[in-house]
Amino acid sequence: DAGxxxxxxxxxxxxxxxxxxxxxxxxxxxxxxxxxxxMMRGLExxxxxxNNVPIDDSGMPEDRFSAKMPNASFSTLKIQPSEPxxxxxxxxxxSFMTVQETQYFGPGTRLLVL
Amino acid sequence: xxxxxxxxxxxxxxxxxxxxxxxxxxxxxxNYFPWYKQELGKRPQLIIDIRSNVGEKKDQRIAVTLNKxxxxxxLHITETQPxxxxxxxxxxAGGTSxxxxxxxxxxxxxxxx
Numbered sequence: 001d002a003g004x005x006x007x008x009x010x011x012x013x014x015x016x017x018x019x020x021x022x023x024x025x026x027x028x029x030x031x032x033x034x035x036x037x038x039m040m041r042g043l044e045x046x047x048x049x050x051n052n053v054p055i056d057d058s059g060m061p062e063d064r065f066s067a068k069m070p071n072a073s074f075s076t077l078k079i080q081p082s083e084p085x086x087x088x089x090x091x092x093x094x095s096f097m098t099v100q101e102t103q104y105f106g107p108g109t110r111l112l113v114l
Numbered sequence: 115x116x117x118x119x120x121x122x123x124x125x126x127x128x129x130x131x132x133x134x135x136x137x138x139x140x141x142x143x144x145n146y147f148p149w150y151k152q153e154l155g156k157r158p159q160l161i162i163d164i165r166s167n168v169g170e171k172k173d174q175r176i177a178v179t180l181n182k183x184x185x186x187x188x189l190h191i192t193e194t195q196p197x198x199x200x201x202x203x204x205x206x207a208g209g210t211s212x213x214x215x216x217x218x219x220x221x222x223x224x225x226x227x
Contacts (some may be wrong), residue, residue, distance in 0.1 A: 033215075042159070042203075042218075042219045043220075045215065091157060091158070103148075103160070108157055110143060
């Protein structure tokens, strides 16, 4: 099992540019979560999907952030336009059935917005 | 929604000593409490979890206890080793925050050889 796959692993961009982060969950998992981790705010849940449907996006910081899950094996998190305060590590995680099962995290995408 | 508080923020112990990290939660309906370990530059990884129908769970040198009445749970690591050095996160889920894992702020554990 390849585990949760994220790309890119590192991203450096300039303020105002569009950033797209990608995630492939573990095969067979039907819940997918996007987290953001910073020193100041810790690990925050941004949005999660169950069976490809967004269930709770209350953690999405603002309209510049959007997430999609067009099928069971792929999700994207988009930031447009990006700002320096978006610099963080973005993790994708997946689980089977519900959040009360083990969540497996991907390696993360380290984003730096200059 | 759920709120999880974690203490201490940093913990330093000598190799072989025990380490205890404590968390409190606000939603009495929460029923799932995992603990994650995150090494520097790596992803969080589950090390142990407990559900509200049990009060304690052990896995080798790691144990977790849960007090539903007081709404707190703790991670106990015995016979600590330098490789236990990492950031540890507690989390809570269920109840009114069903579908969300709410994480504590993390504890930086350092085990000195």
